Amino acid sequence: MRSGTSRALRALPTLFRVGVAETVAYRAEFLVWLLTSTLPLVMLGLWTSVAGEGPFRGYASPDFVAYYLATLVVRNLTGSWVSWQVSEEVRTGALAMRLLRPVHPFVALGASHLAAVPFRTIVALPIALVLLASSGASALSGDPGQLLCVLPSVALAWLVTFATLFTIGSLAFFITKSMAIANLYFGLFSLLSGYLLPLPLLPRWVATVAELTPFPAMLTTPVELLTRTLSGADLARLLGVQLGWAAATVLVALTVWRLGVRRFEAVGG
């Protein structure tokens, strides 16, 4: 195990380089892909015009601007298509090649997707600048300590999202329709992560259900750190919950993978 870890560590720089090269090679596709997460913009248009007629349950127009632009930034930084990638490799048998390599696919794919994050900022950064220049800037948190915690929180959100998507992709070992599950997942994600609506605006029971799932840790937590004034205790609790979900989802991902890979029989050669 120890040698496995050190091997993976030594391979990391190369894996990053490969990831960067892949992203550059498919840059047009990549950009179009990033532009598809327009849902927050639609909701932004809707809610600012609603709030234009008067604040909506405590949310004024700048609050919505700040919320949805922050959502867009976090979503851009943390999203990935690893579930599609894994299920495709399982289906076509291309996974056989990956299994030959002495690095766990979770690490290899993780490194390749992490390498794409700098490119993701090409889209995320202009949005962040618009946010700072817009009316939403007044609704952002002003506490420097809290803002500093946004970075680790985004990193944890990335990990929870990646591990969950990896798990869904690994379901392809067991069922043929794993992409349908991915679609279903996105529906739940939209609803429970705060992607569609700020969680406080949801009906009470939906928000309660959301609290019991890893979805808020994927999106709402970093957005809250950006847009709300939190006490030190709340801050610690939010980050702690996020850390817990990160550990849990990675564990589930690795377990599902281990159970699934036993059933794997490569097709073709």
Add this chain to the structure above:
Amino acid sequence: MRRYLRLLGVQLRMSVASAMAYRADFLVEGAMSAAWMAVALLPLFVLYGERDTVAGWDAPSALVVLAYFMGVRAVVEGVVNPSLVELVDRIRTGAFDYVLLKPVDAQLLVSGSRYEPWKVLDLLGAAGVAVYAFVLRGHGPEPGHLLVGLALFATGVLAMYALWILCAAASFWVVRLDNLTYLLSAIFDTARWPVQVFRGAWRIVFTFVIPVAVMTTYPAMALLGALDAGTALASAGGALALLGLSRLVWRAAIRSYTSASS
């Protein structure tokens, strides 16, 4: 003409047969339809839980727009989307050569080449939402309004189809553009709201540049009896003009097709 109808019939039968082979999908697709319906309905309930009207739209009227959105999306995902995904694949691999060799119009052949029969569930869901909206209103639509509403539903679907053909035509020049289809459906997402709730530049974009208003808002207004004849004609005319444009672009794209296989 009859040959084309028979051809479409054969293709439809093949898709239904393969869908029947995976009957368990019915459950998965049903669950998915329900989940997406919840996602679509929830913001509406949150919004109208607080407000009586938004930009002049009350809850039942906004529900009708949502029903149109779900209906157009069901048709697009059931008929247009699967066919065009297959087309992009054929262009990339060069298998499109065989389509061009056949003695029928290539656009027609690829447009109806594949169906997702289970999307009928989504269509039923859309009809259900529309019926519910009219129950809330307390009276059904007048027959004349119903007729115009259904006609504009058809032109709305055609407008969406035209946008898809434009995307497909683009993939003749720039291969591997399957992502563009995701972008298109992401933009179409705006159609779930009446176009009047968007202000300023947004509304102009969604009415004229990417005419989502033509696909859902105007048909819904027609069904509700709130659309004047001029706008109805302009809406239908705009959709048909877009269809014509997409046909021209398609023809130009076909001419510049260079096979990938040889």
